[in-house]
Amino acid sequence: MENLCKILVVDDEFIIRQGIIHFVDWKKEGFEIIGEASNGKEALEIIEKMKPHIILCDIVMPVMDGIELSEVIKNQYPDIKIIVLSSYSDFDNVKKMFLNGASDYILKPTLNQKTLMDSLHKVVKQMKDVSIETKQELSLTDYLSQLMSGFHVSQSLNHPFLKQTYFYLLAISCKGDIKKQDIKKTLENNINSYHQENVYLLKSSDDVLVMILGFKYLPEIENLAHKFFMKNIDYHYFVLSDYFCDISLLQSIYQNQILSSLKKTFYLKDEYLMTSQNIPQTIEPLKFDVHEYSEYLYMMKLYEAIDLLKQYTKTSLLKHVDEQSLKSIVDNALYNFISVLEEHNLDPEYIRNFKLSTLSTLDSCKQYEEYYHHFIQILHDLKTIVDNYQIELNQDVMKQIIQYLYKHYQEPLTLYDLADYFNFNYSYLSSYFNERSDLSFNECLNKIRIQKAAEMLQDKQYNIQEIGQMVGFSDHSYFCKVFKKLMNVTPSQYRKGLMKK
Secondary structure, eight states, X not given: OBSSEEEEEEOSOHHHHHHHHHHSOHHHHTEEEEEEESSHHHHHHHHHHHOOSEEEEESSOSSSOHHHHHHHHHHHOTTOEEEEXXXXXXXXXXXXXXXXXXXXXXXXXXXXXXXXHHHHHHHHTTOSSBOOOOOOOOOHHHHHHHHHHTOOOOSOOOOGGGGOSEEEEEEEEOOSSOOHHHHHHHHHHHHHTTOOOEEEEEOOOSSEEEEEEEESSOOOHHHHHHHHHHXXXXXXXXXXXXXXXXXXXXXXXXXXXXIHHHTTGGGOOSOOEEOXXXXXXXXXXXXXXXXXXXXXXXXXXXHHHHHHHHHHHHHHHHTTBOHHHHHHHHHHHHHHHXXXXXXXXXXXXXXXXXXXXXXXXXXXXXXXXHHHHHHHHHHHHHHHHHHHHHHHHHHHHHHHHHHHXXXXXXSOOOHHHHHHHTTOOHHHHHHHHHHHOSSOHHHHHHHHHHHHHHHHTTOTTSOHHHHHHHTTOSOHHHHHHHHHHHHSSOHHHHHXXXXXX
């Protein structure tokens, strides 16, 4: 039996993950959050290392969604339980998750401490090798973390730190393999060299550390952060709140200054410390013409689709569009583009790997210049793929169309029928024929029909009118007219010529 039930949180929304992580005093309830992931691919890496008992899993995520993840878990980690986090519109996908072995689901709009704990206790009862032990003590770190997340703390706490006069929240966005406790120790040592005060590392995500600093006297905190910046070897940037004197304001400071600032670091340039004085301003996402983009993909005008997406992304970055909104739009556009390549079976294994690495690379970019650099490289790679396969693609599709006409020439075919069968836009298929064939659709179909009619005229058991109908001409006079145009003789003259031979 294990004392703590291990939980992994998987959701592409940072705020949702943070909310769950700080919802509850987990150890007191007998649980432990062992990690968080923004998509299924990241989750599998954590699962392999940490072996969680329960996964709280979103459905719609980039790179690898919840359905794909649940299928892998079902096959490779059957003992792991899944609780689905869904919206009201996700019921069809929830059913798929249950088919893959999910144990329970929670509607996100109803997610709170009670619904979450009820679901977890319900799932734990289904598990043979896991039991939970509750813990009554509340540490200062847990107390502050719960205050920061807005969780109602029933216990009062008498601790010297809470008697400090001035407080700051400091967030450090990390890159690379950094140990949180090492950063805390470094920061604490630097601060203590100036003031004998306190630093506490609060619960945070894998790549963002949140600390609270307490002082009796108002320090020159920016100087301390600068000093720490010079000594620390691997991090990305700092976000520093204004000072506050009332510890009950912790949640408000965290949400309105730290979280809101973390969303805007994407556009920081040559800065490592963000305060209320230098926060970059962002705007709501610009309208992306999804209809035009989809039409380009549908009509296989892939270069036009690339140019449209490139112009939108460049303009959005120049105008400082909200990072997450922009990334979501670009991810979806690239996903749809690559899916079109997959549908045409262009080196499927390479395309699949390219899709996974593409979205993962863009999502991991911390700043807009890095993001745009990778984005342009991805567009270049896509153009190379399209260049390499364009001739093969055109020849393959045209070959399939001609084969279809030879097989169905007797039927009353129209270009609309062909477009519907091959899932093409009518106008695109018409221009496709004109660009890649010397004949129009009707000319091509008539040529095939007359070839077949000429073969059948050698057989005397059918009269000429019957042959015309058998190859797809309902009008006898039109059949004769087309036959003469292509063969320079009428059907009867052609048959007589065969008889003479």
